[in-house]
Amino acid sequence: MVPQSNRVEKMKMALWLIAGLIVLVGAYIRLAPSDxxxxxxxxxxxxxxxxxxxxxxxxxxxxxxxxxxxxxxxxxxxxxxxxxxxxxxxxxxxxxxxxxxxxxxxxxxxxxxxxxxxxxxxxxxxxxxxxxxxxxxxxxxxxx
Missing domain, CATH: 3.30.310 (TATA-Binding Protein)
Incomplete structure (x- = not known):
């Protein structure tokens, strides 16, 4: 069984990764060149x-x-x-x-x-x- 603190840390890491992905997609939408x-x-x-x-x-x-x-x-x-x-x-x-x-x-x-x-x-x-x-x-x- 995984200790409670380890699961919380993994959840935090997953949330940070999702937030980072959202920021990257948003940056691409705003900064992608228009040819x-x-x-x-x-x-x-x-x-x-x-x-x-x-x-x-x-x-x-x-x-x-x-x-x-x-x-x-x-x-x-x-x-x-x-x-x-x-x-x-x-x-x-x-x-x-x-x-x-x-x-x-x-x-x-x-x-x-x-x-x-x-x-x-x-x-x-x-x-x-x-x-x-x-x-x-x-x-x-x-x-x-």
Missing amino acids: PAIWHNTPVGDANRDLRGGVVRVLETGPDGLAQLNEIAMASPRTKVLAGSVDDGMVTYITRTKVIGFPDYTTAQQNGDTLRIYGRLRFGRSDFGVNRNRVDGWLARMQP
Whole structure:
């Protein structure tokens, strides 16, 4: 039979290992590099789609839709430009969740009067509608 103090020490060690693993995973989520070659790609599709891990929106905005969206996105908490610019006609934003810092990527491209937006998660399979809510919220704030 293992003495009580030995079991307690093993439990403490296991808890420290689990805590260390959680810290390492959290650090990876926050510090993993975001490669523009992977995330800054032209959104495709001609119709709105709600995806398990993201959203696609296609709308007629006139030629200044991307500029309007850029102002709104840049005013959003924890959002910054990963790649591109309004002048380039395509911008990819990275928005991180408040607590854990999960990154979500939103690419918007202006093609004539058509604005295509693709918001998606990086980690996991489902975003529970977070990207849909963010993108739809941005679009609701755009001028008609």
